[in-house]
Amino acid sequence: MGKQDLPAEVSASAYNYPDALGHFGPYGGVFVAETLIAALDELREAYDSLKDDPAFRAEYAYELKHYVGRPSPVYHARRLSEHCGGAQIYLKREDLNHTGAHKINNVIGQAMVAKHMGKPRVIAETGAGQHGVATATIAARLGMECVVYMGSEDVKRQAANVYRMKLLGATVVPVECGSKTLKDALNEAMRDWVTNVANTFYIIGTVAGPHPYPMMVRDFQKIIGEECLWQMPEMIQRQPDAVVACVGGGSNAMGIFYPYIPYPNVRLIGVEAGGHGVATGQHSASLTAGRPGVLHGNRTYLLQDENGQIIETHSVSAGLDYPGVGPEHAWLKDTGRAEYVTINDDEALAAFHRMCRTEGIIPALESSHAVAYAMKLAADMPKDAAILVNLSGRGDKDMHTVAEKSGIQF
Amino acid sequence: MSRIASTLSALESAGRKALIPFITAGDPDLSVTVPLMHALVESGVDIIELGVPFSDPMADGPTIQRSSERALVKKVSLRNVIQVVAEFRKTDARTPVVLMGYANPIEAMGVDAFADAASKAGADGVLVVDYPPEESHDFAAKVRAVGLDVIFLIAPTSTEKRIRAVGEIGSGYIYYVSLKGVTGAGHLDVSEVSRRIPAIREAVGMPVGVGFGIRDGASAKALSAVADGVVIGSRIIEEIENSPADQVIPRVKALVGSIRQAMDSQEVTA
Numbered sequence: 110m111g112k113q114d115l116p117a118e119v120s121a122s123a124y125n126y127p128d129a130l131g132h133f134g135p136y137g138g139v140f141v142a143e144t145l146i147a148a149l150d151e152l153r154e155a156y157d158s159l160k161d162d163p164a165f166r167a168e169y170a171y172e173l174k175h176y177v178g179r180p181s182p183v184y185h186a187r188r189l190s191e192h193c194g195g196a197q198i199y200l201k202r203e204d205l206n207h208t209g210a211h212k213i214n215n216v217i218g219q220a221m222v223a224k225h226m227g228k229p230r231v232i233a234e235t236g237a238g239q240h241g242v243a244t245a246t247i248a249a250r251l252g253m254e255c256v257v258y259m260g261s262e263d264v265k266r267q268a269a270n271v272y273r274m275k276l277l278g279a280t281v282v283p284v285e286c287g288s289k290t291l292k293d294a295l296n297e298a299m300r301d302w303v304t305n306v307a308n309t310f311y312i313i314g315t316v317a318g319p320h321p322y323p324m325m326v327r328d329f330q331k332i333i334g335e336e337c338l339w340q341m342p343e344m345i346q347r348q349p350d351a352v353v354a355c356v357g358g359g360s361n362a363m364g365i366f367y368p369y370i371p372y373p374n375v376r377l378i379g380v381e382a383g384g385h386g387v388a389t390g391q392h393s394a395s396l397t398a399g400r401p402g403v404l405h406g407n408r409t410y411l412l413q414d415e416n417g418q419i420i421e422t423h424s425v426s427a428g429l430d431y432p433g434v435g436p437e438h439a440w441l442k443d444t445g446r447a448e449y450v451t452i453n454d455d456e457a458l459a460a461f462h463r464m465c466r467t468e469g470i471i472p473a474l475e476s477s478h479a480v481a482y483a484m485k486l487a488a489d490m491p492k493d494a495a496i497l498v499n500l501s502g503r504g505d506k507d508m509h510t511v512a513e514k515s516g517i518q519f
Numbered sequence: 520m521s522r523i524a525s526t527l528s529a530l531e532s533a534g535r536k537a538l539i540p541f542i543t544a545g546d547p548d549l550s551v552t553v554p555l556m557h558a559l560v561e562s563g564v565d566i567i568e569l570g571v572p573f574s575d576p577m578a579d580g581p582t583i584q585r586s587s588e589r590a591l592v593k594k595v596s597l598r599n600v601i602q603v604v605a606e607f608r609k610t611d612a613r614t615p616v617v618l619m620g621y622a623n624p625i626e627a628m629g630v631d632a633f634a635d636a637a638s639k640a641g642a643d644g645v646l647v648v649d650y651p652p653e654e655s656h657d658f659a660a661k662v663r664a665v666g667l668d669v670i671f672l673i674a675p676t677s678t679e680k681r682i683r684a685v686g687e688i689g690s691g692y693i694y695y696v697s698l699k700g701v702t703g704a705g706h707l708d709v710s711e712v713s714r715r716i717p718a719i720r721e722a723v724g725m726p727v728g729v730g731f732g733i734r735d736g737a738s739a740k741a742l743s744a745v746a747d748g749v750v751i752g753s754r755i756i757e758e759i760e761n762s763p764a765d766q767v768i769p770r771v772k773a774l775v776g777s778i779r780q781a782m783d784s785q786e787v788t789a
Contacts (some may be wrong), residue, residue, distance in 0.1 A: 145578075147677065185623060417597065
């Protein structure tokens with residue numbers, strides 16, 4: 110397999126975001142208390158000096174190949190495509206990565222930055238536990254101390270992942286503040302960081318937070334799309350007509366979208382969690398139903414009430430259950446380069462079951478949202494059209510949720 | 520001269536230091552906030568920092584977060600907090616009030632509408648925790664245009680360059696965060712703070728208030744030897760949290776009165 114030269118369809122117009130202060134148009138930035146500024150400056154300087162360093166890049170590439178198992182394959186889901194009766198659906202198999210999702214790509218990169226900065230302790234926030242497990246994994250791999258903050262509600266719901274993190278040597282701290290879920294875990298991790306910044310690196314799990322996080326996490330995830338750029342032509346002699354990915358915070362979507370931004374003929378479609386339906390108010394569709402505001406260090410679309418308080422979100426998939434979204438997605442939405450749609454809990458569950466039965470692949474509930482939308486889209490497209498779906502994670506972690514929804518008790 | 524500047528300058532002439540309490544509007548209930556503010560003034564405070572509750576107070580510790588949560592259970596909004604200031608102003612034309620909170624409630628209301636309403640209500644300053652100078656040029660200009668001071672934080676980790684930048688964009692006073700961490704933490708190093716304050720005051724050219732980690736008369740007294748004012752938040756909130764409803768005001772009054780006394784006694788011995 111060899112990387113191919115960029116084809117002529119690539120637009121010459123340069124997409125060059127964020128700016129030096131981390132802005133994607135009006136979004137992003139550094140909205141934090143002064144107490145965090147020095148830590149972010151230190152991180153930005155370290156990352157700037159490492160990101161193009163050949164030795165660092167070689168080390169990162171080595172880890173991705175030998176520890177994660179990259180490149181992840183692109184797979185033609187023939188039976189699923191036939192079932193839909195239209196376009197061909199291709200799956201980017203991030204579910205086959207070590208630890209079972211795309212999260213590891215980013216965590217390895219950040220842990221390597223931490224190591225280069227001489228920080229022996231890493232902390233992370235986690236919702237469903239996937240980012241926490243990935244962080245605990247890398248901390249074990251690199252011999253670092255690891256503390257994971259997790260809302261106490263999520264600790265109860267995700268007992269298996271809590272145990273996984275403990276097996277890997279991490280300390281899991283249940284967070285009792287606020288709604289006791291992901292956003293509160295993020296607040297608590299920030300507090301830890303501001304208090305222990307001298308020896309601690311905060312590994313954020315998605316393309317959100319203050320600059321440089323949205324850019325740095327995107328850079329560590331863009332390997333997903335970069336591989337697709339040469340894998341798709343190998344498979345179908347061209348790029349796909351559409352790329353579809355689920356969006357919570359948005360790291361897997363940014364990872365596959367980013368390299369495709371200069372390809373104007375490739376539609377980029379982000380799928381948000383519609384929960385019980387956007388009209389019910391019980392969803393996590395920040396871009397579809399939110400308004401711009403400031404949370405967790407960046408300006409972006411937020412689910413908030415009329416007084417600017419952040420509201421509780423809902424999704425059957427814990428990984429999409431977040432009231433904000435990465436600022437670069439906000440910018441891609443406003444500029445029209447990407448489209449954002451929603452898939453409800455029921456539609457995601459139906460796609461989950463269909464994928465299991467037609468392809469022998471158990472997808473994560475997060476990724477099932479992308480699959481569900483791709484199935485709808487495929488039905489309206491000709492048979493020679495191609496849709497590339499980021500299958501961001503495997504569904505083993507979701508057995509309990511799916512069984513419960515089907516009325517089955519273990 | 521703004522009400523904040525004239526208050527601080529009168530204190531300086533008198534050789535006294537500012538005592539600046541922080542309370543969250545609407546904790547435990549909106550009906551308590553205005554009487555509590557008057558009680559604080561009776562206990563000898565000079566400026567009141569009035570917290571605007573927010574669902575995700577990232578820079579605060581658990582005590583102030585719980586305080587915000589209690590107010591949010593009562594649906595206290597930024598507009599309610601501004602009404603509290605207007606109510607307080609009816610009977611106190613002298614004590615400056617600084618609105619302190621996070622950016623999102625202000626952006627949700629709209630910066631222009633906020634500046635207009637806060638100024639009409641008689642607020643004197645605003646401190647937005649998650650608006651560092653780089654992100655607040657437009658905001659600061661709009662708020663200053665209606666006569667409000669824009670107060671910024673400086674941390675132990677702030678570089679000289681940043682301190683000067685804050686001096687240029689800020690007004691009223693500077694709030695020096697006296698420790699690395701969040702509000703209500705316990706590891707305050709008084710000698711370290713004392714060492715840094717003179718240079719900071721010199722660089723920003725305005726009075727320096729010190730906060731984060733001040734819990735009693737002794738620490739307030741020690742810091743007021745070098746700072747122009749001391750800010751006390753979490754300790755007061757704890758008193759509110761731990762008092763039965765009818766005891767909130769007398770107990771906060773007793774606590775703040777004892778801190779005032781400790782700070783003033785220092786002037787005799789100094």
